[in-house]
Amino acid sequence: MNLSDRKELATPKPDVWLNVxxxxxxxxxxxxxxxxxxxxxxxxAKRFRGRTLKILEADLDKFTNKQMRPSAEDCEIMHRTPPxxxxx
Numbered sequence: 001m002n003l004s005d006r007k008e009l010a011t012p013k014p015d016v017w018l019n020v021x022x023x024x025x026x027x028x029x030x031x032x033x034x035x036x037x038x039x040x041x042x043x044x045a046k047r048f049r050g051r052t053l054k055i056l057e058a059d060l061d062k063f064t065n066k067q068m069r070p071s072a073e074d075c076e077i078m079h080r081t082p083p084x085x086x087x088x
Contacts, residue, residue, distance in 0.1 A: 016057040017046075023055050027064070037063075 018026075023043075024034045035053070037043040044059045 017048075017054040018057055018060060020053050020055070023060055026060070 020031050020034045020038075024031045027034070034043065034055075038045040038053060038055075043055060043063050045053045045055045048054055
């Protein structure tokens with residue numbers, strides 16, 4: 001490993017913020033599930049300009065790595081389906 005390789009390893013990557021839709025697409029789920037994960041504290045997020053929720057790509061990576069060994073609760077959250085509403 002030469003000196004330039006060591007510098008690249010030592011240089012922190014800039015923060016990359018992702019919106020809810022992008023995260024949902026990456027996880028192949030709905031925006032609503034992502035918002036639920038944020039609301040329940042499973043996925044950290046920050047609010048920008050009062051309304052827009054953004055997730056750090058590093059936090060998403062940590063979340064997805066955790067999902068490789070999911071708990072029963074995490075599985076239930078990720079595979080939650082909306083209730084079927086039947087017409088009266």
